[in-house]
Every structure is written in C-alpha cells, then in structure tokens.
Amino acid sequence: MxxxxxxxxxxxxxxxxxxxxxxxxxxxxxxxxxxxxxRQISQHAHSEVVGMLPExxxxxxxxxLRRKAVLLAKVQDEAGHGLYLYSAVETLGADREQTIxxxxxGKAKYSSIFNYPTLTWADMGAIGWLVDGAAIMNQVxxxxxxxxxxxxxxxxxCKEESFHQRQxxxxxxxxxxxxxxxxxxxQDALNRFWWPALMMFGPxxxxxxxxxxxxxxxxxxxxNDELRQMFVDATVPQAELIxxxxxxxxxxxxxxxxxxxxxxxxxxxxxxxxxxxxxxxKDRIDTRRKAKEEGLWVREAAMAHxxxxxxxxxx
Amino acid sequence: xxxxxxxxxxxGDDSLILGQRLAEWCGHGPIxxxxxxxxxxxxxxxxxxxxxxxxxxxxxxxxxxxxxxAFLRFDKDYRNLxxxxxxxxxxxxxxxxxxxxxxFRKPFFEALQHSKDEQLSAIAEKSLKETRYHLKHxxxxxxxxxxxxxxxxxxxxxSLDALYRYTDELFYSDEVQKAMESAGIAPKMDDVRTExxxxxxxxxxxATLKIPDNQxxxxxxxxxxxxxxxxxILADMQYMQRAYPGLxx
Amino acid sequence: xxxxxxxxxxxxIRSKQxxxxxxxxxxRAADAEMAIENARDVYTRRSEGVSIWxxxxxxxxxxxxxxxxxxxxxxxxxxxxxxxxYDVPDGIEHM
Ligand SMILES: [Fe+2]
Ligand SMILES: [Fe+2]
Numbered sequence: 001m002x003x004x005x006x007x008x009x010x011x012x013x014x015x016x017x018x019x020x021x022x023x024x025x026x027x028x029x030x031x032x033x034x035x036x037x038x039r040q041i042s043q044h045a046h047s048e049v050v051g052m053l054p055e056x057x058x059x060x061x062x063x064x065l066r067r068k069a070v071l072l073a074k075v076q077d078e079a080g081h082g083l084y085l086y087s088a089v090e091t092l093g094a095d096r097e098q099t100i101x102x103x104x105x106g107k108a109k110y111s112s113i114f115n116y117p118t119l120t121w122a123d124m125g126a127i128g129w130l131v132d133g134a135a136i137m138n139q140v141x142x143x144x145x146x147x148x149x150x151x152x153x154x155x156x157x158c159k160e161e162s163f164h165q166r167q168x169x170x171x172x173x174x175x176x177x178x179x180x181x182x183x184x185x186x187q188d189a190l191n192r193f194w195w196p197a198l199m200m201f202g203p204x205x206x207x208x209x210x211x212x213x214x215x216x217x218x219x220x221x222x223x224n225d226e227l228r229q230m231f232v233d234a235t236v237p238q239a240e241l242i243x244x245x246x247x248x249x250x251x252x253x254x255x256x257x258x259x260x261x262x263x264x265x266x267x268x269x270x271x272x273x274x275x276x277x278x279x280x281x282k283d284r285i286d287t288r289r290k291a292k293e294e295g296l297w298v299r300e301a302a303m304a305h306x307x308x309x310x311x312x313x314x315x
Numbered sequence: 316x317x318x319x320x321x322x323x324x325x326x327g328d329d330s331l332i333l334g335q336r337l338a339e340w341c342g343h344g345p346i347x348x349x350x351x352x353x354x355x356x357x358x359x360x361x362x363x364x365x366x367x368x369x370x371x372x373x374x375x376x377x378x379x380x381x382x383x384x385a386f387l388r389f390d391k392d393y394r395n396l397x398x399x400x401x402x403x404x405x406x407x408x409x410x411x412x413x414x415x416x417x418x419f420r421k422p423f424f425e426a427l428q429h430s431k432d433e434q435l436s437a438i439a440e441k442s443l444k445e446t447r448y449h450l451k452h453x454x455x456x457x458x459x460x461x462x463x464x465x466x467x468x469x470x471x472x473x474s475l476d477a478l479y480r481y482t483d484e485l486f487y488s489d490e491v492q493k494a495m496e497s498a499g500i501a502p503k504m505d506d507v508r509t510e511x512x513x514x515x516x517x518x519x520x521x522a523t524l525k526i527p528d529n530q531x532x533x534x535x536x537x538x539x540x541x542x543x544x545x546x547x548i549l550a551d552m553q554y555m556q557r558a559y560p561g562l563x564x
Numbered sequence: 565x566x567x568x569x570x571x572x573x574x575x576x577i578r579s580k581q582x583x584x585x586x587x588x589x590x591x592r593a594a595d596a597e598m599a600i601e602n603a604r605d606v607y608t609r610r611s612e613g614v615s616i617w618x619x620x621x622x623x624x625x626x627x628x629x630x631x632x633x634x635x636x637x638x639x640x641x642x643x644x645x646x647x648x649x650y651d652v653p654d655g656i657e658h659m
Contacts, residue, residue, distance in 0.1 A: 027629045049347065056342035060335060060548075063555035063564035064382040065365045068338070069358060075341050076354040076609070083347050083606050087590040090572060096592070097569050121555055121564070153589070160610070171564075179562055287343070295345025297470065298406045301463025302594035303568055308462065309595065346570070348591055348602040355605050452601060459594070 017218050022148040025091040033217055036210065037147055038092050039108075040219065042099040045085035047111035048078045050103075050284050054118040055127055063121060070167050071124060077160050084153040091149045104289045106276065113196045115278030122175055122182075122189035128168015130190075130197040130235065136161050137231045138201065141221040150219075169238065176242040183243075190239065191247045198262075199270045201228040207267075232260045318494045319432070320374045321394065322501060324384075325491075325537060326435075327367030328395035331385055332545070333416060334360030335552055336403060345406050352452060356413070359445040363438070370434050386556040390546055391539035398481035400536070400545045407471040410456040411478050414518065417450035419485040422510030426502030435500065454518045461522025468523065475519075476527040483532035485511065571620050573599040575607055578615035585617050593618075 009028050016023065023029055052075050059075065062068035086096045102108035113131055118124070139161065142154040175186035202208055202224040214220040222230075239246050250263035273281070337357035344350030368381035375384075398416060403409045424446055427439035460471040486504045495501030519526065535541065555564065570592040576585035588607050593599035599618040607613065627635055643649050652659055 052342040059338045059341055060551040061554045065385055067564055069361050072338055072354055072358055076351055079347055079351050080606055084589055291343045297466050298345040301467030302459050305459040305463040306595040351605045
C-alpha cells in the first residue's frame with residue numbers, strides 16, 4: 001500500500017517538474033531530490049563564503065580608494081550570497097551550522113577555484129572577470145531551477161553578480177592598457193586562472209555522475225560541457241579585445257560549429273585540488289574554522305544576553 | 316587655509332584608518348551576518364574618507380587628489396587618532412574601539428552640521444546618518460558582550476581597560492582646533508565631550524562594565540606622533556602605490 | 565552552553581512605500597533587534613527596502629500543501645465573485 005503511495009507521489013512530483021511548476025519547501029519530494037539539493041546548495045553556499053578569502057586577501061592592499069570600496073563591496077556581496085543560499089538550505093530541513101561543520105571537517109566540498117592563491121593585484125581582475133563570469137554562466141540557468149527557494153536565491157544572486165564581473169574586467173582592461181609591467185601582471189593572472197576557471201564547470205559530461213538525474217529534476221538545465229563551451233565562446237573575444245592571450249595553444253575558432261575548440265583540461269590537477277591538495281585548501285579551511293571557533297564566545301554571549309533580557313521583560 | 320587643511324585631514328584620516336582596520340575583518344567575522352555588518356561600516360568610513368580627502372586636497376591646492384593623500388603620505392603626516400589605528404584584537408576589542416569612536420562621532424557630526432564651512436556641513440549631514448547606525452550597532456554589541464556570559468564580560472572589560480587610555484585624544488585641542496572653533500567651523504570639543512560622556516556612561520552601565528582606575532592618557536596622532544601599528548597599516552595600504560609609482564589602476 | 569545556535573528568523577521587506585512586505589529569506593540572530601539590523605545589512609544593501617519585518621521562524625505557521633485542494637479549490641467554483649461573471653449591456657463604458 002505504502003509502495004503505491006510513494007510511486008504515485010513520485011509520479012505527481014515529476015509531473016510538476018515537467019510542467020515547470022516549482023517545488024516549495026513543504027511539498028512532498030523524493031528523499032534523493034532533497035539530498036541532492038542539500039548537497040548542491042550547501043556546496044554552493046560554502047563556495048561563496050570560502051570565495052571571500054582569495055579576494056579578501058587584497059582588500060587592505062587595493063591600489064586606490066575606489067578599487068578598495070568596490071572590492072570590499074564585492075566580497076561582502078559574496079557573504080550575502082552565502083547567506084541567501086544557507087537560507088535556502090535551511091528550508092530543506094538542513095541545519096546551517098551542521099553543513100558548515102561538514103565543510104570544516106572536509107566532508108563537504110566547495111568550488112576548487114578558491115584553492116588557488118591570489119598573488120598580485122591583477123588576480124582581482126582575473127577572478128572578477130573569469131571566476132564570477134563562470135559563476136554567472138552556472139547561475140543564470142539556476143534561476144529557473146525546480147526548487148523554489150534555490151531559484152529565488154539565484155535571482156537575487158544573479159542581479160548582484162553582474163557588477164562583479166564588470167569590475168573584474170575593468171581592472172583587467174586598465175592593466176592591459178597600462179605600463180608594460182601592468183600588462184605582464186594581467187597576462188600572468190590570466191595564465192594562472194584560465195584553466196582553473198574552465199574546471200569550475202566540473203568534469204566532462206561523460207564523467208559526471210550527477211548530471212542526468214539533476215537534469216531530469218530540472219535542478220540543472222545545461223550539462224557541464226555545454227556551460228563550459230558557452231563560457232569559452234563568451235570569454236575568448238573579451239581577452240582578444242583587451243589584447244591578452246588565452247594560454248591555450250590548441251584554442252581555435254571553428255567556423256562550422258560556430259564555437260571555439262579548446263585544449264584538454266588537466267583533470268588530474270582538478271581531482272587533486274578537489275581531494276584537498278591544491279595550493280591553498282588547508283589555508284582556506286583553517287581560516288574559516290578559526291573564524292568560527294574564535295566567534296564562539298561572541299555568539300554565546302549574544303544568546304545569553306538575549307535570554308537574560310527576555311527573562312527580565314517577562315519578570 | 317592651512318588650519319582648515321589640517322582640520323579636514325584629521326576627520327578624513329580617522330575615517331580612512333578605521334575603515335582600513337575594519338576591512339581586515341572581511342571573511343573572518345564571528346558569524347556571516349556580522350561579517351556583512353562590519354564590512355558595511357567599513358564601506359561607510361571609506362566613503363567618508365574619500366569625500367573628506369578630496370576636499371582636503373582641494374584646500375591644499377597642490378593639484379593632488381584623494382588617493383594621493385590617502386596613499387602617498389609618510390606616517391608622520393597622517394592625522395588620525397591613536398584609537399583608530401589600534402589592532403582589531405578579538406571581536407570585543409573591535410566593538411569597544413568602534414563604540415568609543417562612534418560615541419564621539421555622533422555628537423561631533425551633529426554639531427559639524429552647523430559648521431560655517433558649507434562643504435563640511437554637507438559631509439557631516441550625510442555622515443551623521445551612517446554614524447547613528449554605527450553607534451547603535453556598536454553600543455548594542457558592547458551591552459551584549461558586557462552583560463552576556465562571564466567570559467564575554469571579562470574579555471570586553473579587558474578591551475575597555477586597554478582602549479580607554481586613547482579616548483582623551485578624541486577631544487584633542489590645540490591651535491588648529493581653537494582656530495577652527497573660533498571661526499565657527501569646528502564644533503566645540505567641550506560640548507562633544509559632554510555628549511560622549513553621557514553615551515558612554517549609559518552604555519557601560521547597561522553593559523555592567525567599569526571605567527578603569529588607571530586614567531593614564533595617550534595622545535599624539537593628531538600631531539603625527541603615532542603608535543607602532545600605523546607603519547604596518549601603511550605598509551599594506553600603500554604597497555601598490557609605492558611599488559609601482561605613478562600608475563593608473 | 566556548548567555551541568548553541570542563534571535562532572532562525574524570516575525576513576519581510578517593504579520595497580517601497582505603498583507596497584506589501586514581501587518574504588525575502590531568512591537569517592540568524594540572537595534577538596529581534598539584531599535580526600532587523602542583520603536583515604538591513606543582508607537584504608537591503610542596494611536600497612531594496614524602506615521597512616523590515618522579522619519573525620522568528622518557529623513562530624511562523626504554514627498551511628499543509630497536502631491540504632491545498634481542500635483549502636483553495638472551493639474558491640475556484642465561486643466564479644460569481646469576479647466581475648467578468650456579469651453581463652453589462654453595450655453602451656455602458658465604466659462599471
Ligand atoms: Fe557570488
Ligand atoms: Fe560574485
């Protein structure tokens with residue numbers, strides 16, 4: 001009897017999905033759908049928050065007041081994105097602090113791009129341009145994701161992201177038309193961030209275990225390779241426009257397909273970084289863990305004070 | 316004019332250095348919500364610094380801009396208070412520093428709104444709105460931490476003890492200050508101090524915190540005599556401009 | 565007192581005078597005051613609001629989606645509540 005009910009529920013659930021009716025928090029959903037979302041949204045949230053660190057690294061050294069304010073506002077936005085997303089995770093019955101503990105213990109993942117160091121000011125340009133650019137490619141289709149709270153969070157995020165990519169490209173443009181050392185700095189940043197940015201879209205479709213199910217559930221709307229191709233097609237002309245060279249000898253325009261062909265991605269490097277062996281994995285997680293631990297007394301004090309006040313009020 | 320330049324620098328440098336200090340928290344706050352709150356305050360302060368230093372540059376009349384003032388002076392030419400250059404310490408230390416400063420800035424900007432200098436009066440009006448919010452935020456935190464747990468009470472009392480010695484300088488008075496007061500440009504520091512005392516008494520009382528017995532006072536920032544900390548702030552802040560002189564970014 | 569979390573709050577923002585408060589998301593805060601301030605910093609960084617409501621999530625009660633039919637469908641049949649249900653003779657423009 002119960003079996004029948006569940007498959008009927010599943011049927012109705014899939015029907016809603018197929019008709020593009022959003023799933024809302026209290027609606028029935030398959031356990032696997034819930035789990036997939038919790039995993040994906042919390043990873044996304046962690047990426048926003050860990051992603052604050054490589055750019056945060058340059059706020060105190062930003063070269064002028066305008067750049068300082070812009071970078072600060074940008075990194076702050078990422079904290080906001082993290083919050084919107086944690087808030088979406090919590091609608092699924094997951095607990096934000098628990099998911100954060102999973103991040104700190106290494107159980108939960110985040111975007112591997114943030115495990116690369118930011119060595120020069122030009123990296124602020126490369127990150128805004130390439131990393132936020134890639135994030136936008138990923139996030140725009142998520143605005144139509146089947147899960148309502150995630151889709152709505154993405155609408156907010158996408159609205160805010162557009163300035164992120166622009167400010168990054170503006171930094172790159174300024175450097176590219178600046179002094180020879182500035183131009184070299186910009187090229188070096190592009191050299192270091194290009195391939196990791198392409199890796200942001202995840203493994204090739206053939207090797208991506210979650211893609212098909214996520215497409216059926218309309219959590220994802222494009223495959224990793226489709227998104228990567230869109231990104232390359234959009235970005236290469238931008239690099240050319242400002243006179244920088246994409247570090248890929250195999251890159252060429254294919255007149256027939258109307259797409260760029262590009263070289264093979266070093267997936268060994270990708271998996272090593274995912275496993276924790278990137279240049280900054282340890283630093284990033286240690287930093288986040290430290291922030292949480294050192295904030296414990298503060299969070300406890302605020303709670304204790306709120307309780308004291310509530311008691312005094314009711315007394 | 317020289318006095319006015321000096322005077323505007325003082326206000327601008329306070330915002331600049333405290334904004335720079337708060338920016339260090341970005342990504343490291345005790346909870347995400349608070350990370351965002353501190354960054355917001357930092358952004359307000361950097362915005363104030365930009366307007367004030369632009370104005371200072373104009374008064375100086377040497378064709379400089381705000382960035383050149385912010386990034387290319389030597390340490391002894393900065394005019395900020397010793398208080399704002401003190402290290403962040405723990406979150407309680409940062410909030411205590413912020414509270415002492417905000418409790419000063421609010422009555423200061425309130426009075427500066429009536430400055431005979433139109434530019435300063437306009438800046439004060441805008442900054443006051445921001446400062447009211449900063450003060451609300453920092454005083455609530457001082458109260459929470461003071462009247463929170465035993466640990467938080469002890470920690471923030473220690474921060475208070477460490478920072479109190481820098482508060483007298485908030486009301487620093489010298490030739491410049493007096494000249495600006497009598498020109499009707501600067502608020503009267505005695506009045507600002509009275510308001511500051513009121514706020515501090517009220518909040519510390521709510522927070523069950525005590526002003527330390529050791530009333531030793533430090534000053535120096537206003538005349539360019541800084542603590543060891545400023546050098547490191549500038550090493551970071553000026554790095555790009557010093558390493559690559561004269562470039563656009 | 566080990567690791568007690570701040571409660572969750574739901575945030576509602578009035579985006580401009582004359583409009584309803586609209587749910588925008590949630591956040592964590594120790595008390596209502598902090599929840600409002602955090603909401604201001606998290607959800608109105610680009611002047612998205614003129615007024616904020618917060619309510620602790622545990623105090624919010626929702627209708628059960630499995631009862632949606634019983635709750636909302638009966639209204640579907642009451643077409644006479646809508647002006648289009650009525651015939652208006654030609655020649656009458658504003659009614
Ligand atoms: Fe983001
Ligand atoms: Fe972004």
